[in-house]
Amino acid sequence: MKKRRVMMLVHPEMEPLDHLTDPKAAEYLKRETEIDVKRALLSLGHEVRVVCVHDELIPIRKAISEWRPHIAFNLLEDFAGNGALDFYVVSYLHMAGIPCTGCNPRGMMIARDKALSKKILHYHRIKVPEFRVFPYGKAIKATKLKRLPYPMIVKSLIEQGSVGISQASYVMNESELRDRIAQLHDMTEGDVIAEQYIDGRELYVTVIGNSRLEVMPIRELVFDKQASKEQRIATYNVKWNDKYRERIGFKYQFAKGLPNGTQNRIERLARRIYRKLLLSGYARLDLRLDAQGDAYVLEANPNAAITHDDDVALAAKRAGYSYQQLIQRLINLGLRAHQLY
Numbered sequence: 001m002k003k004r005r006v007m008m009l010v011h012p013e014m015e016p017l018d019h020l021t022d023p024k025a026a027e028y029l030k031r032e033t034e035i036d037v038k039r040a041l042l043s044l045g046h047e048v049r050v051v052c053v054h055d056e057l058i059p060i061r062k063a064i065s066e067w068r069p070h071i072a073f074n075l076l077e078d079f080a081g082n083g084a085l086d087f088y089v090v091s092y093l094h095m096a097g098i099p100c101t102g103c104n105p106r107g108m109m110i111a112r113d114k115a116l117s118k119k120i121l122h123y124h125r126i127k128v129p130e131f132r133v134f135p136y137g138k139a140i141k142a143t144k145l146k147r148l149p150y151p152m153i154v155k156s157l158i159e160q161g162s163v164g165i166s167q168a169s170y171v172m173n174e175s176e177l178r179d180r181i182a183q184l185h186d187m188t189e190g191d192v193i194a195e196q197y198i199d200g201r202e203l204y205v206t207v208i209g210n211s212r213l214e215v216m217p218i219r220e221l222v223f224d225k226q227a228s229k230e231q232r233i234a235t236y237n238v239k240w241n242d243k244y245r246e247r248i249g250f251k252y253q254f255a256k257g258l259p260n261g262t263q264n265r266i267e268r269l270a271r272r273i274y275r276k277l278l279l280s281g282y283a284r285l286d287l288r289l290d291a292q293g294d295a296y297v298l299e300a301n302p303n304a305a306i307t308h309d310d311d312v313a314l315a316a317k318r319a320g321y322s323y324q325q326l327i328q329r330l331i332n333l334g335l336r337a338h339q340l341y
Contacts, residue, residue: 004331005047007069007098009060009076009089010034012052033307034075040327041073055080057092064096071099071334074303077160084112084158084190099338101330102281103302110277111300112158114193117277118297124276126269127296129196129288133157134181136191145174149196153233154180157191160301162239164188170197170230198298199229200290203255205270206304206315208282208329210337213274215267216315217254224249234286252311254318259293269295281333284312306330 010016016034020027028035034050041048051063053076063069072093079085087108093100103111111117118128132144151172156164164184171177177194184192202223206216223232227248237244245251255263270285277300284304288296306312308323316326 001044001328003045003047004070005049005067006041006331007060007063007067007072008034008038008041008048008050009053009072009074010050011076011078012054014075015050015052033305033310036308036323037073037075037306037327040324044324044328046331053079053089057089060089060092061096064098069098071101071331071338073331073334074100074102077303083160086112094338099334101334103283104278104280104337107277107279108302111279111283111302112160114155114157114195114299117300118195120276121273121297124272126273126276127294129153129198129296129298131193131195134185134192134194136185136189140178140181145177148174148177148194151197151229152177152194153197154184154192154194156184156188157193159188159190160299161305162234162236165233165235166237167230167233167235169235170233195298197229197233198288198290198296199232200288200296201255202232202234202298203266203287203289203295204311204315205266205285205287206282206312207270207274207279207285208316208333209274210280210333213271214319215270216312217318218258218263218266219311219315220253220255222251222253254315258289262289262293266295273297273300280337282306282312282330 014031014034016031016038022028038048049063049067051059053059076086076089077083079088087105090100091105115133118131121128130149134140151170154169154171164187168180171180181192202221204219208214221234238250273285274283279302283300283302285300286298288298304312313323313326
């Protein structure tokens with residue numbers, strides 16, 4: 001394994017400060033992904049330079065000119081605070097001739113837009129929830145409110161990580177739908193999507209690769225048996241608050257007791273989704289499996305969270321990868337992908 005000069009791209013407030021050593025401290029937890037990745041890179045023997053990026057590309061250009069990195073390890077989730085612009089940075093890296101971990105810019109752009117990705121998948125006869133898009137700053141057209149398949153889930157069109165999703169996102173009628181759309185418009189200042197609620201098991205499938213794909217063991221968010229439908233969703237608190245999740249009886253685990261043949265069918269489906277959305281590097285696919293055994297695609301998440309205890313890393317560990325091996329695999333994939341351009 002060659003030792004590489006790795007340029008870690010992070011948000012300024014997420015810089016993995018070396019003096020942070022207490023894994024329970026708030027400042028450490030805030031930067032846990034960045035700290036984990038940096039430590040893994042160093043343990044692999046790579047040289048690491050952390051580059052903080054917010055709303056300009058000058059820091060990247062300067063690091064390229066002065067240090068000539070072999071690859072950029074991309075941990076950015078937005079540019080200038082706008083999640084829809086994250087693929088611009090990756091596009092710049094490609095133009096500058098610098099390989100990058102994670103997804104290519106085209107796949108990032110497609111997957112970020114939940115409506116666009118659903119339209120593409122529906123065209124390819126892959127099941128997705130029925131949905132409507134409500135643009136920010138525009139009046140809601142009455143035609144969009146006709147024949148809606150209630151209950152529905154209302155969320156941001158482009159935000160990831162369950163941002164803006166709470167139990168209030170579950171709506172049963174037009175009045176609740178209008179109220180929640182208005183709330184999210186105010187909260188995110190962006191477009192909103194309302195999609196059909198699919199009652200069933202929530203599965204998370206990690207796919208790693210560029211052309212040759214590896215599907216990792218399936219993870220699941222298990223709901224408390226007594227939870228109502230409106231509670232059986234992956235809200236922001238459920239996703240990011242361990243104590244809240246424990247209190248309501250939800251837990252993440254590897255999927256158990258899938259019906260015969262379902263696991264193989266989901267693995268084949270995951271590869272199709274990954275390819276149809278032009279993804280590369282790695283991604284986590286969020287699915288709902290209904291009582292009839294039909295799998296619906298909720299969304300695709302390229303460059304999903306890779307902290308050591310996130311679903312991607314845990315699934316990779318079950319597949320036989322140590323955390324360091326996972327990080328090295330992502331570097332190798334980034335270098336190989338660059339050879340295709």
